[in-house]
Amino acid sequence: MESNQANPSILCSPEGSQRTLYPYVTGTSVVALKYKDGILMAADMGGSYGSTLRYKSVERMKPIGKHSLLGASGEISDFQELLKYLDELVLYDNMWDDGNSLGPKEIHNYLTRVMYNRRNKFNPLWNSLVLGGVKNGEKYLGMVSMIGVNFEDNHVATGFGNHLARPILRDEWREDLSFEEGVKLLEKCMRVLLYRDRSAVNKLQIAKITGEGITISQPYSLKTFWGFSAFQNPTAGAEGSW
Amino acid sequence: MTKQHANWSPYDNNGGSVVAIAGADYCVIAADTRMSTGYSILTRGYSKISKLADKAFMASSGFQADVKALQKHLTAKHLIYQHQHNKQMSCPAMAQLLSNTLYYKRFFPYYAFNVLGGLDTEGKGCVFTYDAVGSYERVGYSAQGSGSTLIMPFLDNQLKSPSPLLLPAVDAVTPLSEGEAIDLVKTVFASATERDIYTGDRLEIYVLNAHGTHHEYMELRKD
Numbered sequence: 001m002e003s004n005q006a007n008p009s010i011l012c013s014p015e016g017s018q019r020t021l022y023p024y025v026t027g028t029s030v031v032a033l034k035y036k037d038g039i040l041m042a043a044d045m046g047g048s049y050g051s052t053l054r055y056k057s058v059e060r061m062k063p064i065g066k067h068s069l070l071g072a073s074g075e076i077s078d079f080q081e082l083l084k085y086l087d088e089l090v091l092y093d094n095m096w097d098d099g100n101s102l103g104p105k106e107i108h109n110y111l112t113r114v115m116y117n118r119r120n121k122f123n124p125l126w127n128s129l130v131l132g133g134v135k136n137g138e139k140y141l142g143m144v145s146m147i148g149v150n151f152e153d154n155h156v157a158t159g160f161g162n163h164l165a166r167p168i169l170r171d172e173w174r175e176d177l178s179f180e181e182g183v184k185l186l187e188k189c190m191r192v193l194l195y196r197d198r199s200a201v202n203k204l205q206i207a208k209i210t211g212e213g214i215t216i217s218q219p220y221s222l223k224t225f226w227g228f229s230a231f232q233n234p235t236a237g238a239e240g241s242w
Numbered sequence: 243m244t245k246q247h248a249n250w251s252p253y254d255n256n257g258g259s260v261v262a263i264a265g266a267d268y269c270v271i272a273a274d275t276r277m278s279t280g281y282s283i284l285t286r287g288y289s290k291i292s293k294l295a296d297k298a299f300m301a302s303s304g305f306q307a308d309v310k311a312l313q314k315h316l317t318a319k320h321l322i323y324q325h326q327h328n329k330q331m332s333c334p335a336m337a338q339l340l341s342n343t344l345y346y347k348r349f350f351p352y353y354a355f356n357v358l359g360g361l362d363t364e365g366k367g368c369v370f371t372y373d374a375v376g377s378y379e380r381v382g383y384s385a386q387g388s389g390s391t392l393i394m395p396f397l398d399n400q401l402k403s404p405s406p407l408l409l410p411a412v413d414a415v416t417p418l419s420e421g422e423a424i425d426l427v428k429t430v431f432a433s434a435t436e437r438d439i440y441t442g443d444r445l446e447i448y449v450l451n452a453h454g455t456h457h458e459y460m461e462l463r464k465d
Contacts, residue, residue, distance in 0.1 A: 022247040119252050148307030151285045
């Protein structure tokens with residue numbers, strides 16, 4: 001218990017300390033919901049370097065063990081580092097060979113502790129994480145933030161998704177959503193994000209986790225319509241002096 | 243080049259209001275279930291009340307991650323206490339433990355605002371109210387969190403607690419009946435929800451008395 005007090009020296013020495021004070025390459029929103037048979041999650045594949053779209057094929061959803069699916073927004077490198085911790089955790093758990101395995105509840109709790117522990121060291125992992133899973137017929141969907149704030153809900157979304165997608169989800173989400181309806185609802189959310197979130201790109205994946213297993217779709221695009229007159233001629237009625 | 247990004251902070255305020263009222267033979271502990279960050283709602287169904295012992299319930303607002311860590315710490319301490327003493331911790335003992343736990347992190351505080359409600363060893367209602375670094379006081383009623391500035395003066399007006407300066411000391415428990423206290427709690431939360439954007443969605447109420455613990459919910463405005 002002696003190391004959890006703040007060390008003032010790390011707060012004011014930029015040289016000689018390696019800490020994330022701001023992110024470099026970031027991913028935008030992740031949206032996920034519970035449906036009849038499990039969890040559906042969607043994320044696009046963009047990796048932004050500030051406002052530059054630097055990477056276009058970043059996988060931001062990964063399976064963790066047999067029962068969990070992790071989606072991340074925020075710093076991509078921190079997410080990939082976190083995946084290394086989780087791979088080791090699942091591997092070591094598997095080596096007991098006792099027939100037990102980590103479920104989504106355990107993984108979510110682990111992520112909570114890692115994120116909160118790193119914020120206590122003033123060295124955060126710069127991510128918002130979404131964890132979904134199914135184990136023993138029980139659906140699980142939760143979120144963890146950069147500083148360790150965590151909760152469960154029937155539908156979650158990170159970043160811009162919390163502003164633009166969740167109001168749609170609150171309107172249209174039902175416990176007994178079918179797979180087709182779930183995908184349609186996620187696509188509706190992703191389309192809104194594509195139109196209004198400048199760092200969203202039209203290349204996304206949808207992941208599914210049920211009692212049967214985990215499947216992550218091949219990348220695909222959404223159909224969009226940019227023919228609205230306000231899009232085509234945005235300065236109509238507000239012309240400049242030259 | 244000038245700084246473009248916002249500075250990172252290890253703290254957040256996730257909002258919410260908590261209230262506890264002590265009566266002669268009961269205690270009411272209540273909190274809303276909204277959790278927010280900035281102007282966004284994170285979830286509408288998050289419980290801010292934690293059962294620390296059979297007769298000690300803690301309701302907390304502030305920074306959710308710190309509150310979670312605090313609850314986990316106290317629950318672990320209480321488990322050790324049960325193994326060592328083969329009984330449940332009393333509410334006044336838990337109150338002292340909570341104070342010490344908060345003060346232990348005096349220079350990197352838990353950003354948590356708590357009220358602890360329960361029954362003392364005589365079965366009398368008790369409420370303890372705290373600041374983030376562990377100052378605490380036994381009172382007859384208290385409100386903490388984002389809506390406390392709206393709720394506390396209303397409770398003062400309705401409950402007219404005797405001054406703590408009186409000599410000899412006068413008991414601070416409220417004169418209301420259990421049913422009246424529950425209705426008052428429902429009223430103050432419905433009112434706070436009207437003006438405090440961080441309070442709303444649902445109200446969770448625990449009532450402790452000689453018969454045991456009763457748990458109920460009331461819907462609040464969701465806008």
